[in-house]
Amino acid sequence: MIYTVGEIANKLNIAPSTIRYYDKEGLIPFVERSSGGIRMFKDSDFEWLSIIECLKQTGMSIKEIKTFIDWCMQGDETISQRKALIEKQREIILEQIKQMQETLAMLDYKTWYYETAEKAGTCKIHETFSEEDIPEEFRDAYKRAKGYFIKNNI
Amino acid sequence: MIYTVGEIANKLNIAPSTIRYYDKEGLIPFVERSSGGIRMFKDSDFEWLSIIECLKQTGMSIKEIKTFIDWCMQGDETISQRKALIEKQREIILEQIKQMQETLAMLDYKTWYYETAEKAGTCKIHETFSEEDIPEEFRDAYKRAKGYFIKNNI
DNA sequence: ATACAACTTAAAGTTAACTTTAAGTCAATA
DNA sequence: TATTGACTTAAAGTTAACTTTAAGTTGTAT
Numbered sequence: 001m002i003y004t005v006g007e008i009a010n011k012l013n014i015a016p017s018t019i020r021y022y023d024k025e026g027l028i029p030f031v032e033r034s035s036g037g038i039r040m041f042k043d044s045d046f047e048w049l050s051i052i053e054c055l056k057q058t059g060m061s062i063k064e065i066k067t068f069i070d071w072c073m074q075g076d077e078t079i080s081q082r083k084a085l086i087e088k089q090r091e092i093i094l095e096q097i098k099q100m101q102e103t104l105a106m107l108d109y110k111t112w113y114y115e116t117a118e119k120a121g122t123c124k125i126h127e128t129f130s131e132e133d134i135p136e137e138f139r140d141a142y143k144r145a146k147g148y149f150i151k152n153n154i
Numbered sequence: 155m156i157y158t159v160g161e162i163a164n165k166l167n168i169a170p171s172t173i174r175y176y177d178k179e180g181l182i183p184f185v186e187r188s189s190g191g192i193r194m195f196k197d198s199d200f201e202w203l204s205i206i207e208c209l210k211q212t213g214m215s216i217k218e219i220k221t222f223i224d225w226c227m228q229g230d231e232t233i234s235q236r237k238a239l240i241e242k243q244r245e246i247i248l249e250q251i252k253q254m255q256e257t258l259a260m261l262d263y264k265t266w267y268y269e270t271a272e273k274a275g276t277c278k279i280h281e282t283f284s285e286e287d288i289p290e291e292f293r294d295a296y297k298r299a300k301g302y303f304i305k306n307n308i
Numbered sequence: 309a310t311a312c313a314a315c316t317t318a319a320a321g322t323t324a325a326c327t328t329t330a331a332g333t334c335a336a337t338a
Numbered sequence: 339t340a341t342t343g344a345c346t347t348a349a350a351g352t353t354a355a356c357t358t359t360a361a362g363t364t365g366t367a368t
Contacts, residue, residue: 106208107240
């Protein structure tokens with residue numbers, strides 16, 4: 001099965017210009033052309049584009065993805081480099097998830113904060129609370145917020 | 155206690171130019187000036203900047219943060235808007251964490267994949283595996299990867 | 309009084325990852 | 339064969355969130 005850039009863009013729900021851009025940046029060096037110069041995508045190219053999408057999700061830049069693709073092109077001799085790169089990305093994602101969970105905890109606390117403020121009609125109600133008045137699940141975020149959110153009635 | 159832009163930038167570990175930029179964008183309308191025009195930060199302004207940093211962590215743009223700050227300036231009458239905004243950010247973060255956890259699962263699988271390939275000396279080893287050969291914790295990611303990563307020996 | 313580091317502004321520059329535009333070519337259909 | 343929609347390229351434009359530059363001012367220390 002052969003696809004044009006428009007067809008594959010449609011299937012992957014990305015813009016044709018994006019795929020042409022990836023091509024220009026060397027992310028899909030294996031895509032063949034017709035005698036007239038039109039890109040002819042095979043199913044395996046389609047799959048490569050899925051991989052690129054996946055790697056983007058891991059926070060890799062276009063340049064890093066190109067490095068990875070180049071290594072893939074070289075075959076089994078680059079397995080250890082690829083492994084190291086994947087492990088690096090894994091560490092990055094782990095750190096990001098940790099950071100996001102802290103942010104989520106703060107937002108959970110703030111949601112409760114505004115629910116309480118809404119009921120009372122004022123944010124000032126929170127000045128009257130001490131640690132024991134805060135629901136346990138929000139206490140850690142509360143301690144972090146105390147210094148600025150609460151002092152400033154935000 | 156009063157701080158200059160350089161002092162506060164140092165304390166928050168951000169560039170002075172960033173703080174000036176935030177000022178220009180209306181994120182810190184409450185900061186006062188000396189008769190000569192120099193910004194004079196108070197401790198509460200310092201705290202506001204901490205809040206801005208926190209909101210940025212939630213993925214809010216400068217424009218959205220400005221909206222939020224403007225609402226804060228208006229006082230208790232904007233509590234419900236602020237609550238809605240925080241709840242919206244919470245939903246966004248929740249979705250992002252979910253996405254990241256899927257990506258992490260894929261990277262965990264890929265780490266195992268390359269460890270195995272490294273031992274075997276080739277990625278082709280994975281063509282010989284069927285679902286039961288994959289460690290259980292990687293099976294979901296394996297099913298997603300099967301279509302493209304494995305077929306292409308990546 | 310003078311030096312000098314740190315402040316001020318407006319405006320231009322940076323970066324990544326695209327997107328748009330313009331001018332032209334290809335290939336399928338009437 | 340002519341039309342037409344989708345393709346091609348190079349180059350310029352876009353966006354957000356800063357950063358840098360240039361020219362000038364402030365305020366503290368000697």
